[in-house]
Amino acid sequence: MIPKIEYIDDIATLESHYGKPGAASLRKVATQLTPLYRKWIAASRYCIMSTVGPEGTDGSPRGEDGPVVSELDSRTLAMPDWRGNNRLDSLRNIVSDGRVSLLFMVPGSNTVVRINGQARVTADAQLRAMFNRQGKQPATVIVIKIAEIYTQCARASIRSAIWGRDDSKGLPTVGEMLAEASDGDEGGAQYDAEWTERAMKSLW
Numbered sequence: 001m002i003p004k005i006e007y008i009d010d011i012a013t014l015e016s017h018y019g020k021p022g023a024a025s026l027r028k029v030a031t032q033l034t035p036l037y038r039k040w041i042a043a044s045r046y047c048i049m050s051t052v053g054p055e056g057t058d059g060s061p062r063g064e065d066g067p068v069v070s071e072l073d074s075r076t077l078a079m080p081d082w083r084g085n086n087r088l089d090s091l092r093n094i095v096s097d098g099r100v101s102l103l104f105m106v107p108g109s110n111t112v113v114r115i116n117g118q119a120r121v122t123a124d125a126q127l128r129a130m131f132n133r134q135g136k137q138p139a140t141v142i143v144i145k146i147a148e149i150y151t152q153c154a155r156a157s158i159r160s161a162i163w164g165r166d167d168s169k170g171l172p173t174v175g176e177m178l179a180e181a182s183d184g185d186e187g188g189a190q191y192d193a194e195w196t197e198r199a200m201k202s203l204w
Contacts, residue, residue, distance in 0.1 A: 029150040032074040037149050040113050041077075042067050044104035049079075049142075051100050051119075053093030060090040068104070070130065075146045077115070080131040080138035083202055091140065094119045100144060103152070110157035117147040133204040 008014050030037060046063045062068055062079060069077040081091065094100065100119040103112050121140050128137040157163075172180075174195065178187025 029148050031148055032146055033071060041069065041104055043106050044068055047102045047104045049090055049100060049102050051090045051093035053096040058089040058093055077144040078127060079142040079144065081140045081142055082138050082204060091121050094121050094142065108163050110154040112152040112157065114152055115146055115149045118145045119143065136204040
């Protein structure tokens with residue numbers, strides 16, 4: 001049984017448990033791509049995009065075979081929405097509520113760069129054509145207006161040693177988890193056996 005938990009419900013009480021933020025944590029914030037933030041973002045092939053909408057929040061991994069976003073101008077980024085599972089959780093949220101946060105990662109670096117801003121979804125033909133891959137284009141493009149960009153504290157990456165370990169041995173497969181969630185109607189060993197080849201044929 002979970003013991004009775006006393007929760008913190010006001011900002012003053014919350015702040016009383018912490019010290020004041022350091023000067024560097026406040027001064028690192030920019031409102032557009034600077035030369036060094038631009039260089040870092042251009043090196044990132046993978047990010048996590050967080051959105052919020054009427055039905056709740058969503059966190060979605062985004063990856064590319066090059067920069068995961070393209071710069072339209074110093075305050076505007078474009079992200080192709082490549083083929084996925086068509087749930088459209090993130091896109092539905094963006095259409096309803098444009099607030100978005102992105103965490104950009106580069107393998108081997110403990111630094112994570114965050115962008116907070118506003119996003120919109122477009123099927124603009126010219127923008128979609130920018131991301132042509134193997135003769136295919138994304139169904140839509142997410143356009144992100146930067147409100148602020150800054151580095152995250154690296155302690156979480158250091159504590160987890162995320163880039164220096166492999167804990168995947170013995171984990172359940174997607175097919176196994178799908179079978180569990182669907183009471184055996186979907187997934188299973190055949191799903192796992194076919195998944196990699198199917199995914200490689202439909203990356204774009």
